[in-house]
Amino acid sequence: MHTLDVALGERAYPIHIGRGLLDDPALILGRLQAPRVAIVTNDRVGPLYLSRLQGALEGNGVRVDSVVLPDGEAYKDWQTLNLIFDALLGARCERSTTVIALGGGVVGDMAGFAAATYQRGVPFIQIPTTLLAQVDSSVGGKTAINHPLGKNMIGAFYQPRLVIADTATLDTLPERELKAGLAEVIKYGLIRDLPFFDWLEANIDSLLERDPAALAWAIERCCRNKAEVVAADETEKGERALLNLGHTFGHAIETALGYGTWLHGEAVAAGTVMAAELSRRLGWLHGAQVERVRTLLRRAGLPVSGPALGAERYLDLMAHDKKVEAGQLRLVLLKDIGAGVVSATADSADIAAAIEACSVR
Amino acid sequence: MHTLDVALGERAYPIHIGRGLLDDPALILGRLQAPRVAIVTNDRVGPLYLSRLQGALEGNGVRVDSVVLPDGEAYKDWQTLNLIFDALLGARCERSTTVIALGGGVVGDMAGFAAATYQRGVPFIQIPTTLLAQVDSSVGGKTAINHPLGKNMIGAFYQPRLVIADTATLDTLPERELKAGLAEVIKYGLIRDLPFFDWLEANIDSLLERDPAALAWAIERCCRNKAEVVAADETEKGERALLNLGHTFGHAIETALGYGTWLHGEAVAAGTVMAAELSRRLGWLHGAQVERVRTLLRRAGLPVSGPALGAERYLDLMAHDKKVEAGQLRLVLLKDIGAGVVSATADSADIAAAIEACSVR
Structure with a gap:
């Protein structure tokens, strides 16, 4: 087991990474305020792991209630969030009851927002x-639900007390979701970690084959990057925005096609290519560097162009982005591979051209 | 104009109290992060004050959007909250847009929760x-919406940047709401300010007649009490719970009868009598002191007994209270007039007896 710390003063917490950690309830027991938890999961992950986790906790005298949500980004909405509140209130969960998210990014975002507001x-x-979720969304305290007009538009910054990444759970992860996760892995290399990007070019096949050592190493490297960024800028006043490389384009794709049609990671991959292409048009990347980005994403089994929505529709959706300031869109772009930057330099024509160059015709 | 400060370090903010402050946009302008606001109000207050506030801000170059909600506690729910999000997103409000709550407690709680999560x-x-709202709910950062199973069950601690109490707005306040507000005014005397309680006994008629000097003095005294309590215990780990005198009983009344049937202050008044009666049964107050409490509330035009729900129904609803710990209900009671205490001493039989003694038969 490897442990990293997210250094946030009185809100600091550890990330444990290792195989089989789900069977080690002691990691959780020491962090409970009272011997009572409510586990939030979904109908795909629940059947695989809920009873194991529940049994381990109950065997140690913890009262466990659970809520099983429908699976998928399409359910990251008010209605489904209310299922959590209904369950918490129905079971008379108290202020000292710990909410546990057991699942992927959607479960974590919703359970986290429920915990922030219950x-x-x-x-x-x-x-x-x-x-x-292990490399990105579970760390750093961003919680949210979607709104029909924009992704993650309603939420809170709310830090967990603990993150446990049991790498054995990746054994049951569908292929498509593994690939989607690699989009966020590659992101860390692009925005701030060139040696990691080099390593990914050499090891992407091992990751796709789920080589345990390669996965564990990549997860730890990503979490280390994430923890550093979050510790420096908890509420995204500056540097943390770099973690949104490809996300403004990607959120437009997700919102336009209907949440869940493309997986989040898939949309981020296409968006990352758009950001790289735009960076080239601004004179920051060479064509060969854009090709390097595209090639690694393609090797990871990810889409490298977006759907043909038309640049206007993209721009319209992107205007809802949380990084818009005084009507001006700010995008995460690349000054180099390994060097992300938040920039308002590009005008609409540049952005539209990059979108068109990287969309299906 | 009088100004008090809520001493919360980097989240500190001023409370301005005075007549005609709505016409002084400079108070607001200096606190805006960007020249853009979204005013949330309701269909009773909006027609009275919205255009005045909007005009004053627009005249100073501020872009103003507004949302007018239906009036009343019955609308403090998800559906109505979503009207705010729809409006904010529809107008493309940004992270630097300031949300302004213009209205009573319901508007403040909902606009505050929307601001906390947008x-x-x-x-x-x-x-x-x-x-x-001027003496209590606008100060201290508690925001929330109701759930069918419990009042204020979903929300956030989220401090405003500024509170402006224009006492001239009380000129248009319906009589019943003025009286409801007095329940919270009297609360401060009971839990921590005996001299103020004495003053209220001497001046309750002036307050009911809306004597401007009396109202201004009472509002300032309440805000001073509230600011002290909040500064000492922002997230209600201890002392802040005293501000909930009468509220656990009162929330049960509000939830049982349907939100908005009784005004919040009316339910708190009946709940305060129950808390006083329970304190007497525990040997902490004399009968004459309970009578003093009852008399002042009655003189303020407030109910001094609850509806005949039956003690069991009260207890069942009260079990959802946020102050329940390990299944044990904690109540705000009185050790003396001017000395509140949070206590788990009373057993269900004591509580039931106090409820029955203070309910309509």
Whole structure:
């Protein structure tokens, strides 16, 4: 087991990474405020891991209630969030009850937002079971639900007390979701970690083959990057925005096609290519560098162009982005591979051209 | 104009109290992060004050969008909250857009919760227009919506940047709401300010006649008490719970009868008598002291007994209270007039007896 710390003062917490950690309830027990938890999961992950986790906790005298949500980004909405509140109130969960998210990014975002707002805030633990959640969404305290007009538009910054990434849960992860997770893995290399990008070019096949050592190493490297960024800028006043490379384009794709049609990682991959192409048009990347980005994403089994929505529709959706300031869109772009930057330099014509160059015709 | 400060370190903010402050946009302008606001109000307060506030801000170059909600506690729910999000997103409000609550407690609670969660948090200003909101709910950062199983069950601690209490807005306040506000005014005397309780006994008629000097003095005294309590215990780990005198009983009444049937202050008044009666049964108050409490509330035009729900129904609803710990109900009671205490001493039989003694038969 490897342990990293997210250094956030009184909100600091550890990330444990290792195989089989789900069977080690001691990691959780020491972090509970009271011997009572509510596990939030979904109808795909629940059948695989819920009873194991529940049994381990109950065997140690913890009262466990659970909520099983329908699976998928399409359910990251008010209606489904209310299922969590109904369950918490129905079971009379108290302010000292810890909410545990057991699942991928959607479960983590929703359980986290429920924990942030139930009785104005209860303790929260993340147990991510997808690659995307283990390397990215479970760390850093961003929680949210979607709105028909924009992704992650309603939420809170709310840090967990603990993150447990049991890499054995990736054994059951569908192929498509593994690949989607790799989009966020590659992101860290692009925005701030060139040696990791080089390593990924050499090891992407091992990751796709789920080589345990390669996966564990990549997850730890990503979490280390994420923890550093979050510790420096918890509420995204600056550097943290770099973690959104490809996301403004990607959110437009997700919103336009209907949440869940493309997986989040898939949309981010296409968006990352758009960001790289735009960076080239601004004179920051060479064509060969854009090709390097495209090639690695393609090797990871990810889409490298977006759907043919037309640039206008993209721009319209992107205007809802949380990084818009005074009507001006700010995008995460690349000054180099390994060097992301938040920039308002590009005008609409540049952005539209990059979108068109990277969309299906 | 009087100004008090809520001492919360980097989240500190001023409360301005005075007549005609709505016409002084400079108070607001200096606190805006960007020249853009979204005013949330309701269909009773909006027609009275919205265009005045909007005009004053627009005249100073601020872009103003507005949302007018239906009036009343019955609308403090997800559906109505979503009207705010729809409006914010429809107008493409940004992270630097300030949400302004213009109205009573319901508007403040909902606008505050929307501000806490829109794009994971935007700046927020409270302009309370009811006595209850000016003396209590606009100060201290508690925001929430109701759930069918419990009042204020979903929300956030989220501090405003500024509170402006224009006492002239009380001129248009319906009589019943003025009286409801007095329940929270009397609360401060009971839990921590005996001299103020004495003053209220001497001046309750002036308050009911809306004597401007008496109202201004009472509002300032309440805000001073509230600011002290909040500064000492922002997220209600201890002392802040005292502000809930009468509220656990009162929330049960509000939930049982349907939100909005009784006004919040009316339910709190009946709940306060129950708390006083229970304190007497525990040997902490004399019968004459309970009578003093009852008499002042009655003189303020408030109910001094609850509806005949039966003690069991009360207890069942009270079990959802946010102060329940390990299944044990904690209540705010009185050790003396001017000395509140949070206590788990009373057993169900004591509580039931106090409820029965203070309910309509």
